[in-house]
Amino acid sequence: MKENLNQSNISGWGGYPIKKANVIYPENIKQILVEVKKRNLIARGNGRAYGDSSINENKTINMKYFNHIISFDDSFGILVVESGVLLEDIIKTFLPRGWFPYVTPGSKFVTVGGLIAADVHGKNHHKEGSFGNFIEWFEIINSKGEIIKCSKTENTELFKWTIGGMGLTGIIIKAAIKLRPIQTSWIKQKTLVAKNIDQTFEIFENNMNATYSVAWINSTKTKDNIGQSLIMLGEHASIEDLDKKNIKNHLEIKSKKNKIIPFYFPDWFLNKNLIKLFNSIYYFFGKNTSKEKLVYWDDYFYPLDKILEWNKIYGRKGFVQYQCVFPLKKSKDGIIELLMEIDNSSVSSFLSVLKRFGDQESNFSFPMKGYTIALDFPVSKETFDLLEKLDDITLKYEGRFYLAKDARMKKEIFKKSDKRIQEFINYRNQNNFDEDFQSSQSSRLEL
Amino acid sequence: MKNKNVLILGALSDIAKSIAQKYGENGYNLHLAARKIDDLELHSTDLKIRYNVNVHIYEFDLLKTETHKDFIKNLKEIPSILICAIGLLGQQKDGENDLELRTKVIRTNYEGPLNIISDFANIYENQGYGTIVGISSVAGDRGKASNYIYGSAKAGFTVFLSGLRNRLAKKNVHVLTVLPGTVYTKMTLGMKLPKLLTSSPDKVANDIYDAVNKKKDIIYTMKIWRLIMFIIRCIPERIFKNKSF
Numbered sequence: 001m002k003e004n005l006n007q008s009n010i011s012g013w014g015g016y017p018i019k020k021a022n023v024i025y026p027e028n029i030k031q032i033l034v035e036v037k038k039r040n041l042i043a044r045g046n047g048r049a050y051g052d053s054s055i056n057e058n059k060t061i062n063m064k065y066f067n068h069i070i071s072f073d074d075s076f077g078i079l080v081v082e083s084g085v086l087l088e089d090i091i092k093t094f095l096p097r098g099w100f101p102y103v104t105p106g107s108k109f110v111t112v113g114g115l116i117a118a119d120v121h122g123k124n125h126h127k128e129g130s131f132g133n134f135i136e137w138f139e140i141i142n143s144k145g146e147i148i149k150c151s152k153t154e155n156t157e158l159f160k161w162t163i164g165g166m167g168l169t170g171i172i173i174k175a176a177i178k179l180r181p182i183q184t185s186w187i188k189q190k191t192l193v194a195k196n197i198d199q200t201f202e203i204f205e206n207n208m209n210a211t212y213s214v215a216w217i218n219s220t221k222t223k224d225n226i227g228q229s230l231i232m233l234g235e236h237a238s239i240e241d242l243d244k245k246n247i248k249n250h251l252e253i254k255s256k257k258n259k260i261i262p263f264y265f266p267d268w269f270l271n272k273n274l275i276k277l278f279n280s281i282y283y284f285f286g287k288n289t290s291k292e293k294l295v296y297w298d299d300y301f302y303p304l305d306k307i308l309e310w311n312k313i314y315g316r317k318g319f320v321q322y323q324c325v326f327p328l329k330k331s332k333d334g335i336i337e338l339l340m341e342i343d344n345s346s347v348s349s350f351l352s353v354l355k356r357f358g359d360q361e362s363n364f365s366f367p368m369k370g371y372t373i374a375l376d377f378p379v380s381k382e383t384f385d386l387l388e389k390l391d392d393i394t395l396k397y398e399g400r401f402y403l404a405k406d407a408r409m410k411k412e413i414f415k416k417s418d419k420r421i422q423e424f425i426n427y428r429n430q431n432n433f434d435e436d437f438q439s440s441q442s443s444r445l446e447l
Numbered sequence: 448m449k450n451k452n453v454l455i456l457g458a459l460s461d462i463a464k465s466i467a468q469k470y471g472e473n474g475y476n477l478h479l480a481a482r483k484i485d486d487l488e489l490h491s492t493d494l495k496i497r498y499n500v501n502v503h504i505y506e507f508d509l510l511k512t513e514t515h516k517d518f519i520k521n522l523k524e525i526p527s528i529l530i531c532a533i534g535l536l537g538q539q540k541d542g543e544n545d546l547e548l549r550t551k552v553i554r555t556n557y558e559g560p561l562n563i564i565s566d567f568a569n570i571y572e573n574q575g576y577g578t579i580v581g582i583s584s585v586a587g588d589r590g591k592a593s594n595y596i597y598g599s600a601k602a603g604f605t606v607f608l609s610g611l612r613n614r615l616a617k618k619n620v621h622v623l624t625v626l627p628g629t630v631y632t633k634m635t636l637g638m639k640l641p642k643l644l645t646s647s648p649d650k651v652a653n654d655i656y657d658a659v660n661k662k663k664d665i666i667y668t669m670k671i672w673r674l675i676m677f678i679i680r681c682i683p684e685r686i687f688k689n690k691s692f
Contacts, residue, residue, distance in 0.1 A: 006637040025636065028486060068493040082489075093497045 010060065014050040015311055015318025016379045016407055019440055021057045027065045032171055033145045035061060042439040043171045045084060045111030049118060050321040051407025052440035053166055063113055066173060069093065077179040078136055083113030083172045090179075095297070096251050099179040100236075102134040108302050113172045118404035119164035119365035121372075123212035123234065123301075126204075126358040130367055131177075132163035138175035143436035147173070161427055164365030166403050168428060168437045168447060184250040186237040187212070187300040190292045197227025201332055201371075204231065204356040211235050218283050219352040219375060220276040222343045226336060229354060230286040237294055246294070254296065260308040267315035270378050275348040314378045321405035322349075322387055323366075323374040324394040325357060331371035334397030338373065338390055345386040349375035364424045366402040374405065384408060403441065411445045421447070452526035454478040456507060456563065457533030459486055461632035462582065465652035466530060471498035473656070478526050480507035480518070509533050509559035510551070519566055528659065529567045530580040531560045535597070536634050542596040549596050556600035561607050568611055571620040578621040578659055581608045585626050585667065588676040591692040612664060623658055624665045627651050628672035644671060 006025070011018040023044075026032045035041060043061045044054035054060070063084035070080040077099055079090065087101060088108040094100070105120040114120075119132045137151035140162060148170075150159035162169045192207075194200040200215055207213055212234035221228040239250055246252075304310055311319065326334040335354070342349060353374045360367040377383040391413045394401065400417045401409060415421050425447055428434040434447075441447075453470045455463050458479035467477055471494050481487050484506040491502040503523050508514060519525075535555035542549040564579055571577025586594050587601030605624055612622035629635060629645040646669050654668040667673040682690075 025633070027633075068489045069496045070489070070492060072496055089497075 010044075010047065010055055011318065012047060012049045012051045012053065012055070012407065013311055014320050014376075014379075014407055015314070015316075016320060017052055017440070018318075019052065019055050019057050021055055021060045023060045023062050025062045025065060029141075029147070029173060032061065032141055032173070035059060036141055036143065036145050036171065036436065039143070039436045040438055042437060042442075043083075043113060043117075043167045045114035045117075046086060046109055048107055048110045048114060049404045051405065052444070053118070053404060053406075054114070055440045056438055057440065058438075061171060063111065063171075066113075070174065074099075077181060078176055079179055080174065080176045081112055082174055083116075083138075084111050086111055087115065091297075092253060094179060095182075095185055095253060098182055098251055100182045100185075100297070102128060102178060102180045103131040104301055106302065107305055109305060112175050112177065113167075116163055116172055116175060117165060117167045118402075119362060119367075120404070121355075121357065121367050123214040123232075123355065125360075125367055126208055126213065126356045127211060129358060129360060130164075130362070130365055132362060132365060134178040135163065136176035136178060138162070138172050140170040140172050142170045143432050157427075160363040161424065164362055165424070166442070166447075167439065168424075168442055169431075169433055170437060180236075182236050182251075183238045184236070184242055184246075185252060185297045186242060186246065186250070187234045187295045187297060188237045188241055188292070189295045189300060190233045191286060191289070192231045192233065192291070193287050194227070194229045194231060196225055197332060197336060200227050200229045200231065200354065204371075207231075207233055208356075208358075213356065215354040216282070216286070217352045217354045217373070218279045219339055219342060219349045220272075220279050222340065226339055228283065230283065234295075234300060241294065243294075254298075256298075256306070258306050258308050261310055261312040264312045264316045265314070267317055267378065267380075270314060270350055272346065272348045275350050278350065314376075317379040319376050319378050320383060320387065320407050321374060321376045322390060323372060323402040323405040324390075324399045325366065325368055325372035325402070326370045326394070326397050326399040327368060328370040330397040330399070334393065334399055335371060335373055337393045337397070338375075341389050341393060342375070342386065345389075346382045347377050347380065347386055349377055351376055364420055366400065366404070368400065370399075372402075374402075406441065409445065414445050452476045452478060452524060453528040453530060454480065454522070454526040456480050456509065456529070456531045456560075458504075459483060459490065460532050460534070460634075461648040462627070462630065462651050463530075463532035464490070465648035466532065466655060467494055468497070468649075469652040469656045470528075471500050471502075474498070474500060475528075476501040476503075476526075478503045478505065478522060480505040482506070482508050509563065510554055512559065512562045515563050515566060518563075519570075525570060525574075527576060528578040528580065529564070529571075530582070530655070531564060532582050533560060534582065534584070534601075534634070536594065537597060539592075539594050539596060552596050553600045556597060557603040557607075560604055564607075564611070568615060568620070572615060572618045576619050578623065579608075579611070579615075580623045580625060580655060580659060581605075582625045582627065582655075583608065585628050585672050585676050588626070589679050589687075593692060609665075621659070621662050623655070623663060625651070625655055625658070626665065626667045626672065626676075628667065628669055628675070644669065644675070 006023045041059035042056040066082035066084035068082045072079050103122045115131045119130045121130045192203050210233040215229040215231040217229040355372050357367045453475045458481045487504040491504045494502045537552040583605045584601040586598035587605045608624045629640045651668050658666045
């Protein structure tokens with residue numbers, strides 16, 4: 001049998017680290033089973049985790065040919081797909097029929113397998129939880145080469161460890177997920193202005209009923225203005241909310257040309273001053289535009305998707321994301337200290353996002369009740385020095401780290417952050433997963 | 448009269464899959480033919496759900512030319528568009544020493560397509576309409592050391608299409624020759640391809656869809672390949688023979 005094998009340099013979305021890996025593109029389950037028997041591999045979806053979660057130098061299984069929609073039950077909104085199907089395809093197919101994913105991250109170029117593995121959250125986590133809440137069942141290939149169907153009632157252990165398990169419990173091949181019925185493809189957005197961290201938190205806490213809430217935070221502000229932000233609330237618009245022009249095409253998908261960043265920007269481009277300037281301009285315009293408006297779904301959920309390959313603005317060295325979450329009571333202090341530490345450094349975060357999480361029941365998923373902040377920095381020595389300091393602050397306030405964003409953390413730090421990690425390691429040991437399913441990240445963190 | 452039906456031969460190739468999506472998106476009923484009928488099942492379910500169109504699947508072996516007549520007889524209807532997306536690159540080096548492989552390359556890229564398309568040409572000629580799309584390759588524009596077995600078969604296919612177009616032009620039958628440059632597919636996996644000159648299956652599918660509607664004769668995809676191949680064809684043989692590509 002001809003193997004679709006390709007040795008190439010691959011990375012996550014951050015473009016750091018880049019690793020030379022053997023990439024296989026299986027076309028059917030039989031071919032995956034052959035690979036699994038050879039051990040030491042990881043599944044890869046569309047490569048949108050930021051760091052090295054979906055890279056295994058020995059063997060990376062690219063799931064791009066597992067991209068079939070298998071069935072859809074339109075009385076309950078249950079969709080069965082192969083794990084390599086993109087969220088974009090799901091939206092394109094089902095939005096015009098009045099359905100939308102319950103939970104979506106900030107990009108639609110992600111696969112269902114990746115959504116499960118990272119148990120992603122969206123702007124509605126405070127109210128509806130993470131992606132894992134909307135999985136009916138999935139099928140996964142374990143280290144013995146068996147196809148196991150898992151759900152809340154069937155093979156529950158494997159089900160729970162796989163959601164948020166970063167692909168380290170097997171290869172997800174198929175999943176049934178629940179979609180949300182919607183009336184229109186529009187979002188009623190309300191923008192609230194917060195001058196500082198107290199106001200930001202107050203607004204989040206006062207709007208726990210909003211379906212969607214997220215804050216863009218100006219991380220370059222300090223002192224009295226630390227935590228300055230624009231908080232964007234959102235609701236799915238009903239037919240009555242639309243103006244005449246849009247009612248006719250209330251579930252329309254507009255065909256728009258995406259822009260593409262054609263080349264890598266020079267590494268010095270995103271410097272501290274430019275980031276400061278950009279953030280001030282953004283705040284100024286955000287503050288002064290209309291407070292309530294109807295926003296097209298694509299613009300609301302995926303503003304960055306419109307600029308293809310936007311990661312190139314960070315230059316060839318790439319960028320790293322930093323995302324942690326603090327328990328509710330320690331959130332404000334933790335975030336203030338993070339922002340102060342960034343201000344003391346020579347680097348800045350171009351795009352910083354703050355989000356309130358709700359309760360979360362899970363074995364190994366990232367979210368917990370409290371506040372999460374996501375920051376991004378161009379790769380540099382100064383950035384790595386800063387991130388180590390941010391790690392210490394996160395630990396100090398009992399926070400934890402999001403593996404889908406991580407590219408560089410030290411194992412000691414990670415292991416200290418969460419007592420569930422040891423349980424995850426034990427579970428992998430008991431099932432021999434640790435030798436079969438490994439990523440660069442899991443080796444680095446010794447999971 | 449014309450139906451909104453398209454038949455895709457070699458329906459499991461990356462380019463063929465993109466073509467099926469493009470036609471499905473535009474409301475065409477799809478007739479998909481490939482050797483591995485089991486893999487077609489999943490593909491056809493997927494297309495039905497995505498585009499709400501009828502999808503028929505057929506087992507089809509291009510190299511078993513004796514079965515082609517029955518294959519046509521068993522079609523649910525005669526689609527007005529035929530797209531032949533079958534090709535086999537093969538390892539040039541192996542082909543130089545291996546009779547079986549080089550025969551397979553020649554038959555897959557030339558003899559097989561010639562046979563099945565000839566049958567459709569007669570049907571279309573009789574009914575007075577139809578579109579034939581043959582996916583050939585820029586490799587057929589000039590022979591080079593790294594892939595001339597494949598290239599020569601594609602050259603034959605290109606000439607076949609051109610002759611067919613000449614025969615059928617007056618009969619209201621449209622023949623489109625598609626000459627893709629490098630494309631990111633299973634066929635080119637592991638090769639170092641020039642990023643700026645390499646297309647995606649979706650882009651090729653879009654170009655084919657547009658070219659069919661505009662009744663074009665020959666398209667290069669990406670367009671820049673027309674210029675590249677023009678220049679390559681202009682190089683005198685005495686210089687060309689010493690260059691490596």
